Structures are given as structure tokens and as C-alpha cells.
Amino acid sequence: NAGVTQTPKFRILKIGQSMTLQCTQDMNHNYMYWYRQDPGMGLKLIYYSVGAGITDKGEVPNGYNVSRSTTEDFPLRLELAAPSQTSVYFCATGGEGGRNQPQHFGDGTRLSIL
């Protein structure tokens, strides 16, 4: 039982490049989230999804896009990477009840934009 799996673990991008961060879960949770964490800071919500085909913006969505075609997968796409997007990205899942339920995190993707 893998839980929440994120790939890649590390990536260096050049300014203006694009990439997709992958997130897959086997917990059968409807709720999925993408957060970013900058050094010394808490996590900030980028996008979330309450089920397949449904996504919505979080606190810091600019420069990102998501899709949710299946319950298991919730990829995050960066278009035109900028240095401000250098961060650690965490994918998380939550059970029914959304924000009232604890969230379970993947190991993260460490992304540097140079």
C-alpha cells in the first residue's frame, strides 16, 4: 500500500520551461490537494479537487494548472516556469468530509527554477 506517490522527487528547470508534477494515490480518497512550501514557511494551497472531473483554485494558483480525470491521479502542471516557483511541492489526499478530515501527504517534489 503506497499511499500517495509523487514523481519526480527532484527537478531543475530553466526559466520558461514547463513540466508536470505527478501525484498518484491508492487510498481511494476523493479529495486531493497540491501545496507548495517555501523555506521556513507553512504550506500554501495551490489547487484542490473534490473528485474526478472537479478542480478548484486555492490560495496561490497563478502559474499552475491541474486536471483530475481519475480518482487516483492529480497532476500539477507548471507553464513558463519562473524563479518564484522554486519550492517544495506536496500532494495530499483527504477522506470524505474535506477540510474536516486529516490529510495524508506524499514525499514531495523539490523543484528549482534557474
Next chain:
Amino acid sequence: QKEVEQNSGPLSVPEGAIASLNCTYSDRVSQSFFWYRQYSGKSPELIMSIYSNGDKEDGRFTAQLNKASQYVSLLIRDSQPSDSATYLCAVNIRGGADGLTFGKGTHLIIQP
């Protein structure tokens, strides 16, 4: 407007003592409160969840919630060096997205 506040620390506690971590939040109608532990370079790991006023105990950990004061705390008894980590307080903030709002975390150091 800061919605979830924590003292960033570092908080230094001798081994075997009680570590007390505090968190305040701005939304009076928040209903769900979580403590996560995050080791350096790792992902957040759920330690405790609490939904009602009062204390909730799980092993060496006790979460305390006071909704009237908008205050939630985490006590760690018999602190061990392995407890050294950053502790994140997370709250569901009404009016925002469906995710949690996190504090910046308190860096806890247990001195052997």
C-alpha cells in the same frame, strides 16, 4: 491578516521534559484542528487531530483546544531527541478553499 500563528522558535527542551507548542487562529467557526510533525527534508506527518474543546491524548502527545480563546496546543511528554522536528498547526479556515491553512511551524529541539 495572519490566520494561523505559531511561534517559529527554536524551542529548546531538555530530554525527558514536557514540550509545549502553541497555535492561535483567526476564524471563530473553525471546526477541525491538526498537528503535523515535519522532519527536515521530509513531508508532514499527522500527529494529532482534535475537533472538540478540551484535551485529547494519544501516547505521549496531548492536544488541547479552546475555541473561545481560539487557541490549540500540543504537549509532548517525556520528550525524546527523536521528537526534534518542526511542528505545523493546521486549521480549516471558513471562507477559503477546501484545503487546510497551515501555520509556519515551530522548530522544536530536544537536548539530550
